Structure formats: C-alpha cells, structure tokens
Amino acid sequence: MVVAKAWILKKHFDGFPKTSDFDLKKIELPDLKDGELLLESVFLSVDPYMRPYSRRYMKEGDIMIGTQVARIVESKNPTFAVGAFVVGNKGWRTHFISDGKDLQLLPSNWPESLPKSLALGTVGMPGLTAYFGLLEVCKMKPGETVLVNAAAGAVGSVVGQLAKIGGCKVVGCAGSDDKVAYLKKIGFDEAFNYKTVKSLDEALSKASPDGYDCFFDNVGGEFACVAINQMKKYGRIAVCGAISQYNDSVPQKGPYLQLPMILKELQMEGFIVSRWNHRREEGLQALLKWVVEGKVKYHEQVTEGFENMPVAFMGMLKGENLGKAVVKV
Numbered sequence: 489m490v491v492a493k494a495w496i497l498k499k500h501f502d503g504f505p506k507t508s509d510f511d512l513k514k515i516e517l518p519d520l521k522d523g524e525l526l527l528e529s530v531f532l533s534v535d536p537y538m539r540p541y542s543r544r545y546m547k548e549g550d551i552m553i554g555t556q557v558a559r560i561v562e563s564k565n566p567t568f569a570v571g572a573f574v575v576g577n578k579g580w581r582t583h584f585i586s587d588g589k590d591l592q593l594l595p596s597n598w599p600e601s602l603p604k605s606l607a608l609g610t611v612g613m614p615g616l617t618a619y620f621g622l623l624e625v626c627k628m629k630p631g632e633t634v635l636v637n638a639a640a641g642a643v644g645s646v647v648g649q650l651a652k653i654g655g656c657k658v659v660g661c662a663g664s665d666d667k668v669a670y671l672k673k674i675g676f677d678e679a680f681n682y683k684t685v686k687s688l689d690e691a692l693s694k695a696s697p698d699g700y701d702c703f704f705d706n707v708g709g710e711f712a713c714v715a716i717n718q719m720k721k722y723g724r725i726a727v728c729g730a731i732s733q734y735n736d737s738v739p740q741k742g743p744y745l746q747l748p749m750i751l752k753e754l755q756m757e758g759f760i761v762s763r764w765n766h767r768r769e770e771g772l773q774a775l776l777k778w779v780v781e782g783k784v785k786y787h788e789q790v791t792e793g794f795e796n797m798p799v800a801f802m803g804m805l806k807g808e809n810l811g812k813a814v815v816k817v
C-alpha cells in the first residue's frame with residue numbers, strides 16, 4: 489500500500505503565513521481500480537495565488553491547493569504509460585490517484601535535456617500568463633516601452649523577454665541587486681531595485697523619460713499608483729497580480745487613479761490566465777520553441793524536500809526566489 493504525504497491548511501492565514509498554519513498528514517491510498525493511475529509528484533509549484541485563493545476557495549483541514557509535475561508509477565489506464573510525466577492540479581501531496589481526465593501530458597516534443605520542472609514555470613502557467621497578458625491584454629506593439637514589476641520572478645522574467653522578442657524597450661523592477669543584475673543579463677534595457685531607489689517616481693522617469701505604453705502589473709498597491717501616473721496617452725495596464733496586498737489584514741487605501749486614467753485615456757484590465765485555456769497548446773508551443781532556441785532564458789529557485797513546502801512558499805512571498813520557485817520532492 490502507498491502512503492502519501494500531504495500538507496494541510498491547518499489554520500487560515502492571518503497576515504503573513506506562519507509555519508504553524510500548516511500540518512503534514514499521511515494518507516493511505518487504496519489499490520487502483522480499472523482506468524486509474526498512481527502518480528508520484530516530482531516537482532511541486534509554490535505560487536502567489538495560493539495566499540489569496542486559500543481564503544476564498546479552501547477551508548481549514550483542506551490539502552493546500554497547487555500543481556505538480558508528476559510521474560506515472562502504476563497504470564490501469566491504457567491511455568497513460570508508466571514513466572510518462574504529466575502536470576496535475578492535485579495540491580501539496582507526494583502521491584495521488586487519478587483517472588487521467590484532469591491531467592495534462594507534457595508536450596510530446598519536450599526535449600530530454602530540458603528540466604521537466606519548467607512545465608510549472610516558463611513553459612507552464614506563469615509563462616502562459618506572461619504570453620497572453622502581453623499579447624491580449626497589453627496588446628504590445630514593436631517600438632513600445634513596457635514596464636514590469638516583480639520582474640525577476642516566474643511571470644515577470646518571461647514578460648520582459650517576450651517584450652524584447654516583440655521589439656519593445658523593457659524596464660523591469662525587482663527587490664534585490666542580484667535580481668537587477670539578472671534582469672540585465674537576460675536582456676532588460678533598464679532595471680532597478682525598487683527597495684533601494686530614493687524615489688520610485690524618479691527612477692521610473694529616468695528609465696523611460698517619455699513614459700510607458702504598457703504596464704504589466706504583478707504587484708499592485710503603491711507601486712502601481714506611482715507607475716500609472718507615468719503612462720503615455722492611450723497606455724494599457726495589464727493587472728496580473730497584486731502581491732503587495734495578499735498578506736494585508738486591513739485593506740490599503742488610495743491614492744486614487746481616476747484622474748490619470750481619464751487624462752491619459754488609459755485602459756486597465758484584470759485577467760486570469762485560464763481565460764485562454766482553449767489556446768494553451770499555442771502558448772506552450774511558442775514558449776517551448778523560444779526556450780529551446782535560447783531566446784527565452786530561465787532560472788529556477790529549487791527547494792529540496794517535500795517537508796520544505798511551507799518554507800518554499802513563505803520564502804517566495806518574501807521575495808527570496810530568483811525565477812520560478814519550485815520544490816523537488
């Protein structure tokens with residue numbers, strides 16, 4: 489019999505998550521029925537959405553939400569071979585049983601040399617977020633200037649590189665000097681540490697004196713308020729995330745943005761990547777091609793050990809990750 493380990497949300501997060509909010513539990517898995525598969529998680533993803541979504545979609549005692557790259561270890565389903573790798577959305581657990589309907593096989597042309605963990609990052613949900621957010625929400629055009637924050641993270645690092653491929657000038661902001669150096673290495677035109685600049689307003693206007701056509705906002709809050717005042721006329725703002733607000737117990741207040749929105753005739757649109765699930769294959773193939781060609785570079789922050797899931801999650805929320813934060817079981 490297989491005994492799976494799973495991380496439970498013991499207590500709803502109040503402010504920043506704490507170790508005591510999580511509990512590690514063992515679950516005995518039954519024998520497989522016809523049509524079923526047994527899978528073991530190989531890499532698990534820790535993502536910002538888990539913080540706000542836990543409050544809305546989970547109750548205390550539930551297994552933490554999340555995705556994994558998993559290997560099929562036993563199969564009673566002729567469509568799925570033992571040894572194949574899939575992306576699952578089964579939460580923080582080491583093993584699980586599935587009938588295969590809710591699993592995504594890795595693209596069949598996935599090169600052997602490419603880490604399979606990228607299916608949780610650059611060639612997975614975060615990469616797709618960058619791809620559709622830039623193309624469909626920002627509607628970037630060659631020659632434009634694109635601003636992205638949390639730029640050295642899973643989504644932001646792809647946003648900047650896709651904007652360069654699309655012929656734009658790219659400005660990125662991140663929370664450490666090492667992250668800034670990484671952004672310059674992967675082709676950002678301008679990058680700065682938003683935590684150490686004297687004035688965010690001045691740093692943004694120095695990086696692009698004419699302002700910004702597109703703003704891919706991963707952070708929200710005060711950063712977004714300052715940046716929106718530096719948009720060009722008819723600029724587009726993709727509201728992708730608001731990580732600066734996810735741990736707030738008391739909602740942040742203004743400043744309010746109606747005046748620059750009116751004056752510059754801006755468009756601001758929130759989105760969730762699953763809007764383009766019907767184009768998932770297109771997005772994954774485009775990202776995979778660019779990665780294989782070396783046009784999109786990647787970095788992963790790999791935490792070893794399933795027991796360290798909460799540590800990896802809290803570390804990512806604190807900004808300890810360069811590139812995509814994943815856990816290797």
Ligand SMILES: NC(=O)C1=CN([C@@H]2O[C@H](COP(=O)(O)OP(=O)(O)OC[C@H]3O[C@@H](n4cnc5c(N)ncnc54)[C@H](OP(=O)(O)O)[C@@H]3O)[C@@H](O)[C@H]2O)C=CC1
Binds near residue numbers: 640
């Ligand atoms: N709309 C959608 O469908 C999706 C939205 N998202 C959103 O995109 C954003 C980035 O996600 P992802 O790339 O996975 O995560 P990242 O890999 O970028 O990791 C999170 C990063 O956020 C930054 N950060 C944390 N706290 C703050 C803060 N208070 N102020 C500013 N920056 C902060 C840190 O970088 P730093 O050191 O630079 O501060 C940290 O490394 C998130 O807001 C997420 O919710 C992600 C996927 C899908």
Ligand SMILES: CCCCC/C=C\CC(=O)/C=C/C=C/C=C/[C@@H](O)CCCC(=O)O
Binds near residue numbers: 537540544612728
């Ligand atoms: C409840 C308030 C929500 C506020 C906005 C919070 C977060 C935005 C965000 O980060 C959204 C992310 C959505 C991710 C969805 C992932 C799943 O569908 C799993 C997808 C699996 C895969 O495609 O690989």
